[in-house]
Amino acid sequence: MRAGRGILLTGATGFLGRYLLRHLLSAGHGVGVLVRDSGKQAAAERVAELVASLSEGVGRELPCPVMLSGELGQRGLGLTLVDRQWLGRNCSAVVHAAGDLSFQARTDGEPWRTNVQGTNELLRVCGQLGLSEFHHISTAYVCGRRRGTIGEEDRECGQGFHNPYEESKFEAERAVRLTGGLRATVYRPAVIVGDSRTGYTSSYAGLYRFLELAARLAEAEAGWPADRRRDAGGLLPARRLPLRLPLTGDERSNLVPVDWVARAVVSLVGRPSWHGHTFHLVSQAPVALRVILETAAQELRIEGVEFAGRNAGEDTGRLGQLFQDGLRQYWPYLADQPVFLCQNTRAALPDLAPPAMDGPMLRRLIRFAIADGWGRARSRAADDSACQARQLLCATYIEQVFPRQARQSPLARLAGLNLMVALDIRGPGGGQWSCRWINGELSCISRGLEPGAELTYHTDTATFEAVVQGRQSPQQAFFEERIAIRGNVETALKLAVLFDQFLREISFPPADRTEAMGVTTSPA
Amino acid sequence: MSRLPQLDVPTVVEEVAFPAGSYRLQGELAYAEDAPVGGVAVLAGPHPLLGGNLHNNVVRGLGDGLAARQLASLRFNYRGVGRSEGPQVDVARHLAQFWQTSHVPDEMDLWQDVQGAVDFMRATPDPALPVALIGYSFGCALLPHVRLPGARSAFILIAPTLGKHDYDSYRSVDAPALVIASEDDFAVDAGEVQRWFSRLAMPKRLLRQRLDNHFFRGHESWLVETVVGFLRSQWR
Numbered sequence: 001m002r003a004g005r006g007i008l009l010t011g012a013t014g015f016l017g018r019y020l021l022r023h024l025l026s027a028g029h030g031v032g033v034l035v036r037d038s039g040k041q042a043a044a045e046r047v048a049e050l051v052a053s054l055s056e057g058v059g060r061e062l063p064c065p066v067m068l069s070g071e072l073g074q075r076g077l078g079l080t081l082v083d084r085q086w087l088g089r090n091c092s093a094v095v096h097a098a099g100d101l102s103f104q105a106r107t108d109g110e111p112w113r114t115n116v117q118g119t120n121e122l123l124r125v126c127g128q129l130g131l132s133e134f135h136h137i138s139t140a141y142v143c144g145r146r147r148g149t150i151g152e153e154d155r156e157c158g159q160g161f162h163n164p165y166e167e168s169k170f171e172a173e174r175a176v177r178l179t180g181g182l183r184a185t186v187y188r189p190a191v192i193v194g195d196s197r198t199g200y201t202s203s204y205a206g207l208y209r210f211l212e213l214a215a216r217l218a219e220a221e222a223g224w225p226a227d228r229r230r231d232a233g234g235l236l237p238a239r240r241l242p243l244r245l246p247l248t249g250d251e252r253s254n255l256v257p258v259d260w261v262a263r264a265v266v267s268l269v270g271r272p273s274w275h276g277h278t279f280h281l282v283s284q285a286p287v288a289l290r291v292i293l294e295t296a297a298q299e300l301r302i303e304g305v306e307f308a309g310r311n312a313g314e315d316t317g318r319l320g321q322l323f324q325d326g327l328r329q330y331w332p333y334l335a336d337q338p339v340f341l342c343q344n345t346r347a348a349l350p351d352l353a354p355p356a357m358d359g360p361m362l363r364r365l366i367r368f369a370i371a372d373g374w375g376r377a378r379s380r381a382a383d384d385s386a387c388q389a390r391q392l393l394c395a396t397y398i399e400q401v402f403p404r405q406a407r408q409s410p411l412a413r414l415a416g417l418n419l420m421v422a423l424d425i426r427g428p429g430g431g432q433w434s435c436r437w438i439n440g441e442l443s444c445i446s447r448g449l450e451p452g453a454e455l456t457y458h459t460d461t462a463t464f465e466a467v468v469q470g471r472q473s474p475q476q477a478f479f480e481e482r483i484a485i486r487g488n489v490e491t492a493l494k495l496a497v498l499f500d501q502f503l504r505e506i507s508f509p510p511a512d513r514t515e516a517m518g519v520t521t522s523p524a
Numbered sequence: 525m526s527r528l529p530q531l532d533v534p535t536v537v538e539e540v541a542f543p544a545g546s547y548r549l550q551g552e553l554a555y556a557e558d559a560p561v562g563g564v565a566v567l568a569g570p571h572p573l574l575g576g577n578l579h580n581n582v583v584r585g586l587g588d589g590l591a592a593r594q595l596a597s598l599r600f601n602y603r604g605v606g607r608s609e610g611p612q613v614d615v616a617r618h619l620a621q622f623w624q625t626s627h628v629p630d631e632m633d634l635w636q637d638v639q640g641a642v643d644f645m646r647a648t649p650d651p652a653l654p655v656a657l658i659g660y661s662f663g664c665a666l667l668p669h670v671r672l673p674g675a676r677s678a679f680i681l682i683a684p685t686l687g688k689h690d691y692d693s694y695r696s697v698d699a700p701a702l703v704i705a706s707e708d709d710f711a712v713d714a715g716e717v718q719r720w721f722s723r724l725a726m727p728k729r730l731l732r733q734r735l736d737n738h739f740f741r742g743h744e745s746w747l748v749e750t751v752v753g754f755l756r757s758q759w760r
Contacts, residue, residue, distance in 0.1 A: 026539075027538065027539065028535060028536050028537040058579070059579040060584065270536075351540070351541035351548070352541070410616055411616050411619065411620065414616050414617060414619075414620035415619065415620040415623040415624065416620070416624065417623075475574070475575050476575075476579065478575075479575055479580065479581055479739065479741065480581075488710075489710045489737065489738070490574075490626065490710060490711065493574050493575070494573070494574070494622060494626070495623075497573050497619060497622070497623075498623060501615060501616070501619055505616075
């Protein structure tokens, strides 16, 4: 890292933070990250894992940031003297993305402890060490209970707040602005949702809570879960959920994908002439609740949910009341959305409009959430050993999952595939298989390397797993020498494109296929 | 070009978007952080269905490496790739056709994407700077269609796909050209390279050696040194 030009990032292991880290590193910034040691894992390990994962996502090795072990809430951020000196010598800017999302005051002092006290301590350390460029991730909802249009430079308007989260973020913004000697740039995103391209999220607040509750209510009513639809090839009937919502459906929700928010912030970090301003990072065309409901109903396999109108009051039935009670804290973000002006953002980022939050995008978000068990699958999966998972993966995928999915895909038939391909997968759980297509039909899969195979792909279980799970394209794996090819290289690369598209079709709806004309690496 | 240093300088990589025909393309602009720019380079990558994106090892290696030698570089995603806008296509039929023919309709129109990148670069640092057009694989076939009125330029062709695409237009190119061909390239016959090269009229140089088939993995730094050396000799 060059002296004095680096950036300190807080909250790097959080949902938005990991995207910020990825874009900062990709843009060539030297980055120091403030990470606390958790009970299970040392900070260095968490950052190393994170960077490895991000590198895989961008398809190249990202430089490792400098890891600073500490915590916002501690005096001096809990930094060692050596780390403080390093920070003073090497960094001139801070991107402050750490935050607590609690909507209710907790006994441990959150969200005030992180959002206000932590920010104040960070500001104090910045002053001591001469870090004068401060990029503060706030929220559009510091506007609190205000309605109508909200300007980017609007600050205290006696607005009042829905919850401690909004108020604590407001107080943090005020502290940032009042600190002398800082050039403060404030970013106010609307409701951050998953990755626009993959649907990935690690944060299941807001919109996701509504959808999950709807899914669980439907599950309770019908007696079977939404994700059974995948196994059954979509043949199960829709589940009836007689839910009346006290809304018109024309209300709009301001959702922004996490990858766009991160890209916008990092772009603005790189445009010093815009520093010192406030930016609403919001959708310019918020999505109507009716669109969300229609998409969710398809994906969750439910029917019977209806908008009963704003005057429905308590006439929303048992389920309606249950739904409202369960999500009371999020209700203000559905019913009375203000209009966020974004002249600064538009002027500063004319080349980076937010992606449209439309049906296909919502489908991606919902599908990821369902596959992820609304956040529960990941924690369950973490308990399994990777080796055990891989042992199951190769044989199960090649012999059971792939043939079933291949029969549903038109790709091989359209291409008229006529060839035999062998797979040699090394490592625990690996093995050797041969697959034959005749006139576009997958005719057989056998164990072992058939001598008549025109192509053989050699790889390892970790790479195979990354490809099948969509974390890396097969072509990219070849270019990184994680897959070797024996046979006609051009044919093998073309087949890799077909397989990549096949995997996309399995993961995404047909409407999204047009974006995949070329080959792109899988995002984190 | 004589201003280009022998040693690397710190660089910045900035994500950009630029117009090309009716689309906006995603690119990465790399340049020396605190040093003057001695020229610009536009990198046209492989076929979009054969690894042609801005993450490609040759494209990225050259983009970053040239920037460190004070040559501002632009790598980009062709239309429809990554976050570049592109036409609506029936992807399944598109890929099926590519599987059968190794071509897709209108693929040669992608020269317009290179033109957009060149126009962007000529407008960005300084219109008077010399321009290096660098093609890799399929990208080589697009370069002779690019218009560079009044610019001092040079062509770098890395693993040109002779026999798969039309390279006759190079006969009317008069800017100096460096051709780098791998002796073990699956995509082209060595004799074909020699025959085509001998018919070119511009000041030219042909380098042939084993370079990891068509892929140059592990040879990225060598490519940077070779390209910088050629440009230095031409742009003195």
